[in-house]
Amino acid sequence: MINENKAGVTFAKGFKATGIKAGIKKSGNADLAIITSDTEAAVAGTFTQNKVAAAPVYVSKDVVKTKTAKAIVANSGCANACTGQQGMDDAHKTAQIAAAELNINKDDVIVASTGVIGVTLPMDKIETGIKAAVPTLNNDGSDAAANAIITTDTYTKSLTTSITLDGKEVRIGAIAKGAGMIQPNMATMLCFITTDANIEQVRLQTALSEIIEKTFNMISVDGDMSTNDMVIVLANGQAGNNKIIENDENYQIFYQALSELCCQMAQKVAADGEGATKFLTININNARNFRDAKLAGMSIANSPLVKTAFFGQDPNWGRILCAVGYSGVDMNPENTEVKIGGITIYSNGLGAAFDKNALQDIMSEHDIAIDINLNMGSTNATVWSCDLSYEYVKINGEYHT
Template sequence: MKGFRFSAVEAAIKKPGRLDLALIFSDYPAQVAAVYTTNKVQAAPVLISRERSKNGRCRALLVNSGNANACTGEQGMADALECGRRTAEALGLSDEELLIASTGVIGQPLPMERFKKGIQPLVDGLDHGTLDDVARAIMTTDTFEKIERRSGEAGGKPYSIRGIAKGAGMIHPNMATMLSFLVTDAEVDGAFLKSAFTEAVDGSFNAITVDNDTSTNDTAVIFANGAAQNPSIKAGTPEGAAFAALLHDVLLSLAKLIVKDGEGATKFVEIRVKGAANQADAKKAALAVANSMLVKTAFFGQDANWGRIIAAIGYSGADVQQDRVEIRFDDVVMATGGVFAGGDAEAAGTRVLQQKEFRVTIDLKLGAGEAVVFTSDLSYDYVRINADYRT
């Protein structure tokens, strides 16, 4: 990856023994696009980065795990600004050129002395670190790092897109706790980068759910520094379409990894709604099913209880006519015309739910609206992990 450097150190922000403070740095001024949580309670780093990314140009991103710096009042804002200022100064940047992100426990002040001690080693390590180090440093309850890479070409010049993400619980993004950072050495028109990134996020991170909780810290950012020296990629061109497709592919792959790593998850489930009156109704129905605690526990128990699914569809707010609904588990018809398909379907459906990955298809037979949402089951381990999270 041309023109980007990475670093991660152990600052013992929550506890020692792991990387937890990381830096992404572009050697050149970069176009930046970002999407943030829609939760009305927002962490200090989100408020700061939201303002700084509005101008569409930044050089670096400072991120920590172990502490969200959310609901920490004026002191939390001051701490975030000071951490950013010290890092920007060490990099030779203005404060406005640096974005900040945090993830971890809400409501706890940053351990500033440990944080400040980590900044200079972090900057000094830029010539030795990797994006994989950053991916490890941003993990909280994740069980593995999430990294995706793709390559493209524009004007005869090859370029790369690399992305990382973290998230396993508090996952229901509206832009999960989730962070995602992407870097590309492609030269990309700023307006096109913003629209392509927003659209790709909507079709990926906004199409997953683990536990129906939207974080105070959700942040997704892409930096494009043009080091590949390709002609600027613009909207309405074949190169633009190809770049947007690669970007969507990276984000969707990362989003799926988040669901597969869902806290305590044993199942990865695609909820596909078709035949809805419109796309908005399809998304409502898909999310209602994907977020239903009863549906998710049935998936965990391998119980082919399609009744919980049709109930969720009914309260979703989508236009539904009960006597038209068809529900399938993979290719097994569980209900048609809103009525149970019979005992053979029960047995076949149970076999589908015994798989680690499967699809639930819901046909409302009212129109052309379609939507896909990815979800996980809800297991005993989810309760254990979240009951012990702060201890």
């Protein structure tokens, strides 16, 4: 059971958070978040696969290699990407300043950034901001942190869940920012997850790496992969369950809970895509394998023709089928079936007869499901996406660097 809960990253025992206005964003909105664990936490992370990765991505990857962390410092308003050696120095210095203020090791500080690329961090504001933020860390600060990392997101994103392991309540909570542009220069997906589960780092990383593939890696707003994407989990063990060290029942319960949390958070990010008026759930069923299912789903999710058709509330199955056809997957149009909102609109190689009023009602809704039956195998997968509206062009076309 996943809950919308502003407690987010401070829901689990032993975590504090805060978010303040450090003056990095021109808008004057909150732009600096800190999350801390009272005790050493196992840390797992997944990062952008973009070869043009931002400085904080490199620095935080090294922290994950040490297997433990105690703090996350994230800023919005500046991505610290394509900033060369100065950017690396600034990311390290951000961790150093936070470590000194928090009285922890520098290697225990994850750093994350989102915002304008090609611009260096205003280190005076970062330093003043961290010094002002640390005293405000508190057990109720998650929403302030969630506010400080969002950009063009239209709402903050916080989820929590809890499970029972060895008779102990184990809590998991998360905050995220979606595929909004800052200023708007770069879409970045950031998600920070905290849990008081007691779990070995290597197992936590394995769980996260697997879960990412079917959750955050299955969403697309515009097909553009950011230089700054990052999902981080801190697990501090304060729930007091016996340490999870193998693939046993407790691991599976934890895995399932983390998976559901990530899945719902990924959906929230897709639904709040820039300019989005529709949230699309694209189910690819009976594919030959997972690769094919994902390729077909992503091809539909990223097709400008499909996206504009949904914006226009037009059940244009031709564009959907066309996108599957050029996706590169094994398929035969004669055996492929297309449904929108559960109504079959294409099968047996032909458009199907359907109730036009019922389908128009479905197309006018915000959440719409597209089901593709490839009839080529037995693998299913789901991709989440949104439509392409005038507002997307406005947000991304009217800004001048």
